[in-house]
Amino acid sequence: MTVALILIPLAAALIVAFLPLPRRSTEALALGAALAELALGIVALIQFDTAKGVQFAADRLWFGDLVSNADARFSVGMSGLSLFMVLLTSLGVFSAIATAAWIGRARPRAYFSLLLMLEGALVLLFTARDLVLFYTGWEAMMIPLYVLIGVWGGRERRRATFTFFVYTLIGSLLMLVGVAWVGITQGTFELDALQNAGITDAGPFFLFAAAFCIKAPIFPLHGWLPLTYRESPIEVTALLSGVISKAGAYGLLAWALPLFRPVAEDYQWWFAGLALAGLVYGSLVAFRAPDARGVIAYSSLGQMNLIVIGIFALNADGFTGATFQMVNHGVASLAAFLLIGLVELRTGTDLFRWLGGLANRRAALSTVFLFATMFALAVPGSSTFVSELYILLGAFRFEPWLGAAAATGIVLAAMYMLRWYSGIAHETEGERVDPTTPDLRPYELGIAVPLVLVLLAMSAWPSGVMERIVS
Amino acid sequence: MITLAADTVPVSWSAIAPEIVLLGCACALLCIAVFMPLGLGRVASAGVAAGGFVAAMVVSVTQYEDTARYAFDHTLRIDSFGQAGRLVVFSAGLLAVLVAWGSPWLRDRAVECFALMLTAAAGMSLLVVANSFVTVFVALELFSLCLYILVALDVDSLGSLEGGLKYLIVGAVGAALLLYGSALVYGATGAFEFDRIAEAVRAGDNRDPLLLTGLGLILVGLGFKANAAPFHMWTPDAYQGAPTAVTTFMSAATKAVALVTTLRVLVVAFPEQSELWTTLLAALAIASFVVGNLAALRQTDVKRMLAYSTIGHTGFLFTAVAAKSVLGTQALVYYLVVYAATNIGAFGIVAVREREIGRPVQIDDFRGYAYRRPVLGVAMIVFMLSLAGIPPTAGFIGKLTIFSAAVDSDLTYLAIAGVVATMVALVYYLRVPFAMLDREARVPIVRNRSGMVPASLAVAVSALAVLVLFFIPGPLLDVAKTAGQSLLGG
Numbered sequence: 001m002t003v004a005l006i007l008i009p010l011a012a013a014l015i016v017a018f019l020p021l022p023r024r025s026t027e028a029l030a031l032g033a034a035l036a037e038l039a040l041g042i043v044a045l046i047q048f049d050t051a052k053g054v055q056f057a058a059d060r061l062w063f064g065d066l067v068s069n070a071d072a073r074f075s076v077g078m079s080g081l082s083l084f085m086v087l088l089t090s091l092g093v094f095s096a097i098a099t100a101a102w103i104g105r106a107r108p109r110a111y112f113s114l115l116l117m118l119e120g121a122l123v124l125l126f127t128a129r130d131l132v133l134f135y136t137g138w139e140a141m142m143i144p145l146y147v148l149i150g151v152w153g154g155r156e157r158r159r160a161t162f163t164f165f166v167y168t169l170i171g172s173l174l175m176l177v178g179v180a181w182v183g184i185t186q187g188t189f190e191l192d193a194l195q196n197a198g199i200t201d202a203g204p205f206f207l208f209a210a211a212f213c214i215k216a217p218i219f220p221l222h223g224w225l226p227l228t229y230r231e232s233p234i235e236v237t238a239l240l241s242g243v244i245s246k247a248g249a250y251g252l253l254a255w256a257l258p259l260f261r262p263v264a265e266d267y268q269w270w271f272a273g274l275a276l277a278g279l280v281y282g283s284l285v286a287f288r289a290p291d292a293r294g295v296i297a298y299s300s301l302g303q304m305n306l307i308v309i310g311i312f313a314l315n316a317d318g319f320t321g322a323t324f325q326m327v328n329h330g331v332a333s334l335a336a337f338l339l340i341g342l343v344e345l346r347t348g349t350d351l352f353r354w355l356g357g358l359a360n361r362r363a364a365l366s367t368v369f370l371f372a373t374m375f376a377l378a379v380p381g382s383s384t385f386v387s388e389l390y391i392l393l394g395a396f397r398f399e400p401w402l403g404a405a406a407a408t409g410i411v412l413a414a415m416y417m418l419r420w421y422s423g424i425a426h427e428t429e430g431e432r433v434d435p436t437t438p439d440l441r442p443y444e445l446g447i448a449v450p451l452v453l454v455l456l457a458m459s460a461w462p463s464g465v466m467e468r469i470v471s
Numbered sequence: 472m473i474t475l476a477a478d479t480v481p482v483s484w485s486a487i488a489p490e491i492v493l494l495g496c497a498c499a500l501l502c503i504a505v506f507m508p509l510g511l512g513r514v515a516s517a518g519v520a521a522g523g524f525v526a527a528m529v530v531s532v533t534q535y536e537d538t539a540r541y542a543f544d545h546t547l548r549i550d551s552f553g554q555a556g557r558l559v560v561f562s563a564g565l566l567a568v569l570v571a572w573g574s575p576w577l578r579d580r581a582v583e584c585f586a587l588m589l590t591a592a593a594g595m596s597l598l599v600v601a602n603s604f605v606t607v608f609v610a611l612e613l614f615s616l617c618l619y620i621l622v623a624l625d626v627d628s629l630g631s632l633e634g635g636l637k638y639l640i641v642g643a644v645g646a647a648l649l650l651y652g653s654a655l656v657y658g659a660t661g662a663f664e665f666d667r668i669a670e671a672v673r674a675g676d677n678r679d680p681l682l683l684t685g686l687g688l689i690l691v692g693l694g695f696k697a698n699a700a701p702f703h704m705w706t707p708d709a710y711q712g713a714p715t716a717v718t719t720f721m722s723a724a725t726k727a728v729a730l731v732t733t734l735r736v737l738v739v740a741f742p743e744q745s746e747l748w749t750t751l752l753a754a755l756a757i758a759s760f761v762v763g764n765l766a767a768l769r770q771t772d773v774k775r776m777l778a779y780s781t782i783g784h785t786g787f788l789f790t791a792v793a794a795k796s797v798l799g800t801q802a803l804v805y806y807l808v809v810y811a812a813t814n815i816g817a818f819g820i821v822a823v824r825e826r827e828i829g830r831p832v833q834i835d836d837f838r839g840y841a842y843r844r845p846v847l848g849v850a851m852i853v854f855m856l857s858l859a860g861i862p863p864t865a866g867f868i869g870k871l872t873i874f875s876a877a878v879d880s881d882l883t884y885l886a887i888a889g890v891v892a893t894m895v896a897l898v899y900y901l902r903v904p905f906a907m908l909d910r911e912a913r914v915p916i917v918r919n920r921s922g923m924v925p926a927s928l929a930v931a932v933s934a935l936a937v938l939v940l941f942f943i944p945g946p947l948l949d950v951a952k953t954a955g956q957s958l959l960g961g
Contacts, residue, residue, distance in 0.1 A: 107842060135862075136863065136867070143856065147905065162898075165898075169894055173890045177887065180874045180878050
């Protein structure tokens, strides 16, 4: 099952790249593959048994006996967290491909092939149970991203790619040294054997943490984020914010903490404190951003830091909240960015001063936007409300005033999200908006509505997700 | 005392069987040049050259065994480490013949080119099993002289002549230093054979200045051949000026034999001085990282960029040598095979593009190329990722093994230097994929398509090797390990 989930997108990427089909067929093929992946993910969700721990495992020797007799194994399997990350990935890539097909990207064969490759790498990294394999997925994810941003990005794509590239590469190469270190000192690369290894060396922990914290990003390592989110094609921005940032949080939760728990406890305050600074900073900047992408980009920074607060509370409530919030925020920011993409398609801009008044006579568009807004600001009753509550609970348990301070982030979220919504949908009609600007088409609703439905389903039954995700 | 009584030395034909095959084919080619008309001779010579390389490969494979033996009174040591080196050389030769076929400069000089390549390969093949400084010098000169001519073979191109001349002058200096160093070591120990030198050193004074000077000079001499900074200055001009098929052959084969020999000389002849030469190698490695990668950043010509990148890679290879362990040797052999495949493929694509546009290839000439020729385009992206050491390519496992060997031998600082070098290197390697996938570029119309099929075949084989060695690295790593054990024992 897991192997199939990894291979479907990779095989589809090859077929899409080399089969000289016309545009429509290429799009259909890519969309079909992404849909198959999503369907298989849902089958996995149904078959997943909360009592059984890691499931759908496959394990084969990859190459052995390298250092200190440590084998690198092709070992994959799904914990509850992996399962939901895989689902989030397949949902995200499916929506991204659907959006890209609607927008009509140049050179579709290369574009869709790269998106599918990205999906394969992400699924690999979320399901890997071996450190070398995890690193492989981590690196393999970067390459399609660089190319997608560097070739299909906006006007400043070169600078954006370069910044993104330098930041993320420094992180991943530091992690490579950490991987070699773990292999030599522990004599194994397997997660199950390393689980609760309780390594007390701080240096290697920071080698890993650097990679994950840049990717998440945790304050103050977010320097790549504004430019990259602004210049990437909108589907890629949606994936960056919705799915790929979660890879950083996943790395912390699934690898750094189990391996280096004592070190994490020593530096708990540093990480929680920086994340708090990031939450407040991101939320404040989001409130001042002049463009719709900027608001969601900085809000995403704030939310990821909130997740890191949950993680570094280092207690059960914090973990539950952080993992659930990873899923919630993933879907919510996918929806927000893809909706911005649909607005950009109509008006050619995402600056608030050109926009406004889109709610007028555009019922579908404004409704979907309103849903996205409410989930992003964590209205009571929404799934995001539940997960943020758990994170705050975890933070309170760790240190009451940290929880209190983190709660301000949620107030700020309400402020910037309402500004975002009203800047697009309400106020006076902007220059780029005129009465002929169309409402959402049925195809576009097909992209946006499933995301909203997923959020509603998780709101109606949060425990359905939470009891699986922590298993 | 040197005893030159040849009748007392038992002749072991099997030890030099691959060389005999190659030189026999080279002689056959010279006959072809005389007796056959040009057109027919061209086809026949390519056939004989390819056949010669395949035959030499078959001979080496059948002789491949784990136990080592000496031949010609310790002047040769036939072990699986040397045989692995031989196989890299022969495969590189075979693929280089495929890349060369159809090149415009080859029209009038096919026979000479292939005869020289076979002779060079014979010299290289002898060098990787050489166990005596006399053999080393003879073998080195044999292949170097052939390469000087090969680099300058495109006599219509000024760059080719210039590259050949520079290579000749600098190469001669390197060879002279090596010879001088060998003489000093002989003066100190009274032996040319590596194992006897080590014995003599153990018995006598291992801080003898004569010996240490000799060692230093030998290392410098080998550094010239291994493109190590600061002895690299011939590399960019020779690589850029040489006909691309020759560059292909040089970058893969010369590199491999230079490193194999360096490792063999150092660990077999000078184990007592390992502290000294580890430091020297580390210094050369760091210099190569810095010079190669920083200079490559500024290049726009693809061949020149790859030439500087090869200098940077010497840093990694020297790191593996400096580890002086079985793990290091294993890493070295694995990396050399992968590196050879990657470079042959990359230069092969440059050769194809060169023929299409009829001038040296700039990075911009690849703009949008992946849309026109998807297979070659994707292959080039794979090669660049492999050079940068990024999964899913074999270059990643090569880097991982070398880093592990370095950390294992307390050379963590070299691993970190390598990490930094990789970071810089990615900036220029990734320029090629970005150009390849440029969505707005319009690829100029193709002019010359001759020889597309063999060159593409060579590229495809290399790309496949780079990918397969990532997914199934086990067998090659095992072979590399036994090669390491055959050299170091244990």
